Amino acid sequence: MISKKYRFHSRGGVRYTYQNGKTIRGSKVSLVFADNSRKKQRYAVVVSKKILKSAVGRNRIRRRIYEAIRLELSKIQKPIDCIFIINSKEILDLDFKEIQKILRDLLKEASIL
Secondary structure, three states: OOOHHHEOOOHHHHHHHHHHOEEEEOOOEEEEEEEOOOOOOEEEEEOOOOOOOOHHHHHHHHHHHHHHHHHHHHHOOOOEEEEEEEOOHHHHHOOHHHHHHHHHHHHHHOOOO
16 A cells, blocks of 8 residues: 555645646546646545445555555656546456556556656
8 A cells, every 4th residue: 555645635636636637548547647846746546436336346446556556656756646547447356467557558658657
């Protein structure tokens, strides 16, 4: 799990990232990202109730995504805000290596890695 210092602490930062960030869409996960002036990275994972009704399932997806981000943190050096939006409930059944690959591909496409 990713530590709290790498997470958003208010809705203002999330709102700013949505309004001023760039979006990369994937089939299962989308990425909204924007540079920040805080000199640190921040991440959020959004899983809508439209995607999965069960809170247990949504939280499991969130935990798995945060763990995949944690494993990539050492490769990311610039201060950036990233919001991962889950587009498909199929991600719940994916192998963890596949989730890592999806996130790594999105980060490379955004020139973050």
